[in-house]
Amino acid sequence: MNDQITDTQWKQYEDEGWLNLGPILNSKDLAALQQRIDDIMLGKAPVNYDGLLMQLDSESGKYEDAGEQSRGHKGATLNYRKIQDLEHDPLFLEYMQRPIFRDVCERVYGKGVPIGCFRAMFMNKPARKGTWLPWHQDRWNFLDRDPLLTVWTALDPCTAANGCVQVIPKSHKLGLLNPGHLSGFLTPELAKEHCPSEKAVLLELKAGEVVLLHNWLLHASDVNRSEISRRGFSVCYMDGRTHSRKEDERYSPIFGAGALTPDGVAARASAAKKIPA
Numbered sequence: 001m002n003d004q005i006t007d008t009q010w011k012q013y014e015d016e017g018w019l020n021l022g023p024i025l026n027s028k029d030l031a032a033l034q035q036r037i038d039d040i041m042l043g044k045a046p047v048n049y050d051g052l053l054m055q056l057d058s059e060s061g062k063y064e065d066a067g068e069q070s071r072g073h074k075g076a077t078l079n080y081r082k083i084q085d086l087e088h089d090p091l092f093l094e095y096m097q098r099p100i101f102r103d104v105c106e107r108v109y110g111k112g113v114p115i116g117c118f119r120a121m122f123m124n125k126p127a128r129k130g131t132w133l134p135w136h137q138d139r140w141n142f143l144d145r146d147p148l149l150t151v152w153t154a155l156d157p158c159t160a161a162n163g164c165v166q167v168i169p170k171s172h173k174l175g176l177l178n179p180g181h182l183s184g185f186l187t188p189e190l191a192k193e194h195c196p197s198e199k200a201v202l203l204e205l206k207a208g209e210v211v212l213l214h215n216w217l218l219h220a221s222d223v224n225r226s227e228i229s230r231r232g233f234s235v236c237y238m239d240g241r242t243h244s245r246k247e248d249e250r251y252s253p254i255f256g257a258g259a260l261t262p263d264g265v266a267a268r269a270s271a272a273k274k275i276p277a
């Protein structure tokens with residue numbers, strides 16, 4: 001298992017805007033996270049469902065047909081597209097707080113800078129389903145500074161057939177192309193200009209492997225044309241001093257003073273309502 005990042009790898013990340021860190025989860029830890037996310041989807045996990053943003057997948061494969069993104073369980077099915085706020089699950093939090101990710105955060109944001117979580121989300125392409133996610137950069141116009149780092153972990157083997165993430169290398173150096181995230185998919189003209197298929201690199205990964213993505217790197221992902229689900233866990237680490245113009249937004253501290261702890265999270269989850277009605 002890889003538990004450190006080298007200066008050579010870091011230079012590659014800075015040049016290309018992405019880096020395959022290789023295997024980070026051993027088979028036991030991988031199996032535990034796979035089981036936990038399936039249990040969450042099936043309504044069997046000891047989590048506070050009212051604290052999780054959950055979205056069902058689309059039936060048509062079109063992004064605009066995906067279910068509403070809102071808090072709470074939406075039925076016992078593996079056909080979820082997205083589940084967010086997973087830092088409130090002790091297993092996922094423990095994984096997010098591994099020393100290798102602290103090291104990467106220090107390289108991005110500087111030593112001693114508190115690190116928060118902009119989002120910790122499960123991104124799923126159920127077998128023979130999934131939704132085309134158009135080309136975009138990860139940027140949100142209500143923050144006073146951009147989060148810069150996403151750590152994407154394969155919970156299944158990810159291939160062209162099941163809708164692996166694809167990227168345009170070095171595109172993080174193009175500056176900011178889309179004005180905001182939610183309406184921020186590239187226009188068809190910009191996608192044609194910057195994301196021709198011959199430039200796209202498919203991030204095919206083994207289960208348990210991790211890629212680092214610069215948040216300005218153009219990325220997309222296709223539908224799943226296979227029988228194998230494509231489960232991924234995507235964590236966007238931010239400078240903990242970031243301010244949001246949205247009054248009700250709070251970001252969980254992950255590294256530094258006041259950071260969440262797996263025990264604290266587990267205790268809060270067990271005090272809250274667990275199993276959905």
Ligand SMILES: O=C(O)CCC(=O)C(=O)O
Pocket residue numbers: 123124133138150152164165219220221232234
């Ligand atoms: O998992 C995917 O298909 C896309 C993920 C993504 O856009 C992200 O992690 O920012």
